[in-house]
Amino acid sequence: MARQFSSVMPVAAVFDMVSAMVPQPASYYEAGQFANIADRLLEETFGRLIGWPHGRFEMVTTSGASLANMTAVLVARNHCLPQSWNGGLAVQGSRRPAIAVGEDAHFSVTRVAGIVGIGQDQVIRLPLNERRQICPERAAAALDSAAFRGLDVFCVIASAGTTSIGANDPFPELAALAKRHRAWLHVDAAHNGAFLVSDRLRPRLSGLGLADSFCLDAHKTLFVPALCTLLFYREKGMAETAFPQKDSYVFDPFEDEMTAVQSGVKNFECTKRPAILNLWLAWSLYGRHAFADKLEHLVTMTGVAHDYLANQPDFFVPYRPESNILCFVHRPAGVDSRRLSLLQIQLRDRVRAAGQYLLSKVDLDGQTMLRMVLMNHRIGLHDIQGVVAEIRRHARDILENDATQSASRSGITGSSLERT
Numbered sequence: 001m002a003r004q005f006s007s008v009m010p011v012a013a014v015f016d017m018v019s020a021m022v023p024q025p026a027s028y029y030e031a032g033q034f035a036n037i038a039d040r041l042l043e044e045t046f047g048r049l050i051g052w053p054h055g056r057f058e059m060v061t062t063s064g065a066s067l068a069n070m071t072a073v074l075v076a077r078n079h080c081l082p083q084s085w086n087g088g089l090a091v092q093g094s095r096r097p098a099i100a101v102g103e104d105a106h107f108s109v110t111r112v113a114g115i116v117g118i119g120q121d122q123v124i125r126l127p128l129n130e131r132r133q134i135c136p137e138r139a140a141a142a143l144d145s146a147a148f149r150g151l152d153v154f155c156v157i158a159s160a161g162t163t164s165i166g167a168n169d170p171f172p173e174l175a176a177l178a179k180r181h182r183a184w185l186h187v188d189a190a191h192n193g194a195f196l197v198s199d200r201l202r203p204r205l206s207g208l209g210l211a212d213s214f215c216l217d218a219h220k221t222l223f224v225p226a227l228c229t230l231l232f233y234r235e236k237g238m239a240e241t242a243f244p245q246k247d248s249y250v251f252d253p254f255e256d257e258m259t260a261v262q263s264g265v266k267n268f269e270c271t272k273r274p275a276i277l278n279l280w281l282a283w284s285l286y287g288r289h290a291f292a293d294k295l296e297h298l299v300t301m302t303g304v305a306h307d308y309l310a311n312q313p314d315f316f317v318p319y320r321p322e323s324n325i326l327c328f329v330h331r332p333a334g335v336d337s338r339r340l341s342l343l344q345i346q347l348r349d350r351v352r353a354a355g356q357y358l359l360s361k362v363d364l365d366g367q368t369m370l371r372m373v374l375m376n377h378r379i380g381l382h383d384i385q386g387v388v389a390e391i392r393r394h395a396r397d398i399l400e401n402d403a404t405q406s407a408s409r410s411g412i413t414g415s416s417l418e419r420t
């Protein structure tokens with residue numbers, strides 16, 4: 001329950017083995033026909049769930065959302081700054097190209113700024129509201145102020161499922177804001193994008209279809225082997241503008257039945273695993289509802305965990321979960337706030353060392369918190385109760401240790417705890 005690794009549907013794992021034994025470079029139709037067709041079939045299926053009109057949008061698969069985020073920003077850059085692919089960013093004149101991201105954006109998003117030549121100093125951080133979503137009003141002010149400082153924000157990146165607490169940003173407002181600034185809107189929906197498959201959860205992504213692009217990680221919340229990421233563009237024809245090269249032996253100027261559907265020109269990867277086949281197979285065998293049921297159960301269970309923890313006087317749960325990610329603080333009476341942050345790290349370490357459970361930690365609002373991500377549908381309330389009991393036991397032990405240490409070396413300044 002620590003991280004966003006998925007418990008994998010067994011049949012998808014078996015199929016992964018088959019596709020490992022029968023090499024199919026998924027970028028090239030002539031050698032990987034099955035994978036390229038599976039791409040098209042799932043593109044259609046997901047397009048319907050988003051509500052996009054048939055034949056007007058486009059999807060590519062990438063190995064991971066990190067790569068999908070980078071690819072989408074390249075498309076945005078080439079679209080908004082058409083000279084940049086050939087001329088580099090230096091030809092943009094006196095205004096500096098910039099991207100704007102939420103304060104809680106995944107690190108892969110800010111990393112892109114370094115990779116595609118924008119530079120970390122040109123990453124605008126958009127402020128959040130009390131639910132840790134990008135606040136549209138304060139974001140508008142941040143973009144105006146960036147423009148005033150000579151920055152040309154060509155891409156706004158929102159999140160569907162922030163890594164810290166799983167929050168979804170307000171997409172309709174951000175789409176309007178991006179449009180006003182003639183910027184591309186990309187949504188990093190790596191974690192919560194899979195809500196599309198569930199009638200109950202899909203409304204939480206309301207307005208996602210207004211984005212110019214978004215990606216979702218099937219290897220996280222669609223339970224197939226890693227890596228399998230779907231990257232969607234609202235407008236057909238955008239995907240091939242990521243890498244607008246003409247001069248390669250693999251790219252034919254004239255399309256025929258062997259090149260019409262291949263994805264090589266749209267992908268960073270040359271040789272690519274046909275990971276989409278695992279998703280296609282599981283989807284074909286079980287149907288959408290198998291994925292929806294599993295995901296809904298995990299989100300419901302996270303709500304149950306929230307309610308349970310919120311009822312414990314020695315636990316603090318700052319945010320109601322929108323997804324299957326929950327942050328909380330164990331705060332036994334009489335522990336000051338500085339000590340409290342350190343205690344959470346010690347608890348994470350002790351729980352990990354004990355070997356029964358695995359938790360992660362996150363720093364929010366100047367406070368270190370514990371974090372759980374319910375990815376396995378077998379996790380039940382008894383597991384939450386189990387980890388709570390274990391946390392309490394370790395905390396008692398740690399705080400007793402504190403007390404005996406400070407008694408034995410009263411008068412000595414500097415705590416060895418700070419180094420542990």
Ligand SMILES: *Cc1c(COP(=O)(O)O)cnc(C)c1O
Pocket residue numbers: 004063064065066067106108159160161162163188189190191217227229
């Ligand atoms: C996991 C995650 C990523 C990175 O995705 P990979 O598939 O691991 O490359 C990016 N953004 C968000 C919000 C994520 O949850």
